[in-house]
Amino acid sequence: MSIDPADWLAALATGTLPADPPPYDAVLVPAPFERRFAALVIDALLILVAGGFLALVITMKVWAPWFGGGDFDGPEELNVLGDWTLSATWSAVALLYTLPELFGRPTLGKYMSGLRLLAPPAPVRRRRAMRWLLAYLPLVVTTGVLCAGAVHTASVGWERFNEYGWSPDGRLAVFVAALPILWIVGFLWAAGPRKQTLAERLSGTELIRILPPVAKQPRGFEVIPTARVA
Numbered sequence: 001m002s003i004d005p006a007d008w009l010a011a012l013a014t015g016t017l018p019a020d021p022p023p024y025d026a027v028l029v030p031a032p033f034e035r036r037f038a039a040l041v042i043d044a045l046l047i048l049v050a051g052g053f054l055a056l057v058i059t060m061k062v063w064a065p066w067f068g069g070g071d072f073d074g075p076e077e078l079n080v081l082g083d084w085t086l087s088a089t090w091s092a093v094a095l096l097y098t099l100p101e102l103f104g105r106p107t108l109g110k111y112m113s114g115l116r117l118l119a120p121p122a123p124v125r126r127r128r129a130m131r132w133l134l135a136y137l138p139l140v141v142t143t144g145v146l147c148a149g150a151v152h153t154a155s156v157g158w159e160r161f162n163e164y165g166w167s168p169d170g171r172l173a174v175f176v177a178a179l180p181i182l183w184i185v186g187f188l189w190a191a192g193p194r195k196q197t198l199a200e201r202l203s204g205t206e207l208i209r210i211l212p213p214v215a216k217q218p219r220g221f222e223v224i225p226t227a228r229v230a
Helices: 005-014 033-067 076-103 108-112 124-135 137-155 158-164 171-191 198-203
Strands: 027-030 115-118 206-211
Touching (some): 033 115, 033 171, 076 137, 108 115, 124 137, 137 171, 171 198
Antiparallel strands (some): 115 206
8 A cells, every 4th residue: 555645744734643554565575485495395295294195095995996906905916006096196186286376376385485476467377377387397297107107007907917017116216206306406496586486487477475564564673774974
């Protein structure tokens, strides 16, 4: 809220000056890297703990009766299929957790850290979609690979598993583990002077921090630096 000094002088002259001045507008600043990191930690803990538990429940209550005959405990084929389905479900849950950003909404970690996504007026949807795809491309690819592995393992049949079956171990595990490196490089881009990740830079978007209005900030004496007078 902008305040006209003339209005304040008139209110002071008539004795109608309010006891508590109205708050100023919230200030938008580029998201500090430490705030991004705090949001990342919160989101990662939610995906690892809550997401992992949800993926385990879905795997045992949905996929196991469907594919594994009640559970994935038994022959090697069932164990491998259980690994595929659990990994694919966990990755899909993590991807679904990021979907609010596709519509301009923050994840819980960004919300708690006071961060919001800012995009130019036009074309907003395309820029948000581009930013989401670039930011989470490693997770999208990982989810696709794990889902393909689960479907393939379930469809080859147990008789042909030893010849055509896949395993989430070995070279594929190395490939999937290498994908987060691409995401880390893009995230560390925000430590630069522009304070934008690589995905935000390429999509023309920006993550901002919302500072609270002046009236909601902690009260106290404000220290104003001044030049030393000789």
